[in-house]
Amino acid sequence: MKIKLETLNHQTEALAAIDQAFLGLDTTTNDPDAKYIYANPLVKYRYQDKANIDIKMETGTGKTYVYTRLMYELHQKYGLFKFVIAVPSPSIKEGTKSFITSDYARQHFSQFYENTQIQLNVINAGDFNSRSKRRNFPAQLLDFVEGTRQNANQIQVLLINAGMLNSKSMNRDDYDQTLLGGETSPLKAIAATRPIVIIDEPHRFPRGKKFYTRIEELHPQLIVRFGATFPEVTTGRGKNKVTKPDYYRGHPQFNLNAVDSFNQGLVKAIDIDYPDMAEADANNRYRVKATKAKELILAKQGKEYTVSVGENLADIDPDFAGNITYAGGTDRELSNGLALAKDMELIPGTFAESYQDQIISQALDRHFEAEQRNFLRVEAGINAPKIKTLSLFFIDSISSFRSAEQGKGWLAQHFEELLAQKLQTLIEHYELTMNPREEEYRSFLQATLTSLRSDHQDVYAGYFSEDRGSSDDDIQAEVEDILQNKEKLLSFKDANGNWLTRRFLFSKWTLREGWDNPNVFVIAKLRTSGSEISKIQEVGRGLRLPVDETGHRLTQDEWPSRLSFLIGYDEHDFAEKLVGEINNDIPVSLDHTQLTDEMVRLVVKAKKAANPDEDESALTEKIIEELGDRGIINFSHKFKDKVNFEGQEMSGYEAFMRMCPELAYQTQVAQDKVRNMKHNRAQTTVKLQKSNWNQLKDLWLQLAQRQMVKFDDGVNQSSATIVSDIFKDQDQCIFVKDVKQNIHQELATADGEAVLRETQQDYHGKYRTMKYGAFLKQLVLQTDLPPALLNELMITAMRDRLGNDTDYINEKTLGNIVREFNKRFKENVWQRYSYVPLQFSASTSIYDAQKQEFVDELPANVLGVYAAEAMKDDRYLYDRPPLRYDSSDPELKILKRTYGDKITVFGKLPKRAIKIPRFDRGTTTPDFIFKVEREDHPVYVIIETKAENMRLGDEEIRVIQKKYFDQLQASGVYYRMATSEDEVHTLVNKIARGEIEPDDITH
Structure with missing residues (x-):
């Protein structure tokens, strides 16, 4: 497996920010060593x-x-x-x-x-x-x-x-x-x-x-x-x-910041697990009052206990099992390797070996839950590339993992016993399967068990600071795999087709920072870290989004992934602290008493991202006006103490956050991103109300049939003419040289104000260029035009206009050609196409075409990034509450409206639910569907409220979807683009009442 790096938007934004902040070279210096x-x-x-x-x-x-x-x-x-x-x-x-x-x-x-x-x-x-x-x-x-x-x-x-x-x-x-x-x-x-x-x-x-x-x-x-x-x-x-x-x-x-990283799905979401304890054991706590070279002082309920070097903690409390003594010295550690710090709390019950076994067993459960999902992936009804699942264990000391006398420490022995039991159970579970992918997984499990029982197992490995320079070949092989062979660790098989079963890693905090592997799905802390380091740093080794066996990094939309983080009971407030740390990592503080300009700016920013054509000042005015009209703020923009908002009494600040959930999305981590699994079962999936979806099945059998975009006769010739004209058009300055430049900026004063003056100077007269083969390949890929035609046009242009100067072959010229082609193509031929049905059906996010059934559930973020409470409605397509949505206006408002009795099914369509092909090679899906019962036959009203792809405007999306549904010839399907919840509500209810006949509707 070869990892494939991709350029991600937030990374290019960071580079652009550095470029803007960099002040350039000093081109005015007289320093004689400037050219050293x-x-x-x-x-x-x-x-x-x-x-x-x-x-x-x-x-x-x-x-x-x-x-x-x-x-x-x-x-x-x-x-x-x-x-x-x-x-x-x-x-x-x-x-x-x-x-x-x-x-x-x-x-x-x-x-x-x-x-x-x-x-x-x-x-x-x-x-x-x-x-x-x-x-x-x-x-x-x-x-x-x-x-x-x-x-x-x-x-x-x-x-x-x-x-x-x-x-x-x-x-x-x-x-x-x-x-x-x-x-x-x-x-x-x-x-x-x-x-x-x-x-x-x-x-x-x-x-x-x-x-x-x-x-x-x-x-x-x-x-x-x-x-x-x-x-x-x-x-x-x-x-x-x-x-x-x-x-x-x-x-x-x-x-x-952390809020954006979690809410935008740039990192894994997190589940926190810990073993339960009796209340008496949980309350039996000792606080570290002082650590000295020769003695440890513990405090509990006003009493102090002194433990000298070499003395057993069990002498002050028999629940400190395991013959644990105070080692003292400069490290201030216990004999089990736990580093102590002032005010740290120790719970005697968490030091028993059985307690660690409980965490290991729970971690293995979480590992195999994730591993089965990742190995047996199915997308659109077919097997998807597998994802290797790794687990990371942070342990107390190397001696519990490797013993100089016995080879394996007690912890490794217990781990092997527990792992073997889990493997044997899973192998038996898949023993009679007829599914080829499940048979493959059983083979992987069997190879794992065989290796685990061999003299030189390669199922788990450890890396500790003591390992550097070790002469033990097995240890060096483990260290090399963990630190250097990332691609091997992410692969399922070696070059000879043998299973690579290593996927459990152990460390004593050596891998806490800096080491990164995208496929860590489980982290188990078998001992506290011994210091108050950042909680985000502690989970950091498992936050990266995973890569599949082809090396492709998966987004949360493609494959929602979560990190299971297992800890001891003594850290049961970890999730609460982590959420607090994430929410504190924002550049703006929310004022609970008054609406600030910064709070409004963040809401406007989010709304404008969803609708780029909106005017910022108009949006700002509209938000403030609505807050005033609904009695949420007064004339001085202070939040009112009590507000009746949608039938509930709450503070003005709470009502504002309900009305503008975009602000919470930017300033608070979403509830389902960090879950305490003991108390919070926030949904990451949404269950379908199958009885309602099955009312749409006849329609969906037609929607599932794959359609192909077919351009009208003459479009190919038109495209060739367009690109030929571009190459000949000297007024457009298509061919340019990409000059390497120094940007020189100076702060100066003009008319009493500070101004930034910027000058550009060529850098040594050099130009950025591309290899011709790479240039032509990108041109073909981005225009979908024949390589022979483009090659002929390039050769002619180079010979007749550019003097065969290869400095014109660069990314700027490439971008100019592609940009101008897309512009002219859209102006001339983008509506000259039709849809042609193909002889097979396609699965989508909501429908399994092979089984001809709707799926049972789907990832919540496919339906919407925000969640809102709502009254239960038996006609809705999904279990509710909560509602999932992407914009408060109009999506949430549409979902919260009341519709007449003849509307028997309604709901929001998830992303990629229909996959209507677009002329620019993408796909689109409308936003809502309503089933309206009529005397003769039902009417399906399909609504689009916004452009799904910002490269295409509302008009383009409307034409694409209208053309698709017009040619679908499905009985009683009517399509409309709407801009407000009032328009949708009026349309649907008028159709239900017979006030609008189908022939009057713009399809």
């Missing part, structure tokens, strides 16, 4: 905080991708070629190295940056060691420092972790070699290259501390920090004391 071949060009405002950039991206959203592509961008646009990536730990360093050097990353970036390569130089502990007595520099350091601008297609990158950066080897200056002809100190030599420094996980590099000081000694011209959390700074005293994130410019230049 071993160093970067000089950056505007270098060495100053106002040049530095902060990028805030939630864990699992692709920070490594963005900063890797950033280096390519800065090299291509500005000629910058010396970068230092500083990471906090060796494990994060290993993950970064694995990504940058992977074949899939190199292939992906080569699409955008032809003939450009990153030369990654990694500095590790031990690289400075030499068999001779001479002190020499490692080759990686030499390659980085002495790489020159003369190799224009190479980017020099130095990857180093904080400990190594602060090491004696990097800071001494008595080496027997010199760098750059004179430097004997590694730090000074790196500083001479005028590097751009990228900091990963900036909260681990707070300003004023030793690691950040070392970065400053590199004299970076510019620092770009990437992280989900940033170091904090405290100002003021007493009541005026304020703690806030320490951003270079006061705020991040790009902010993908």
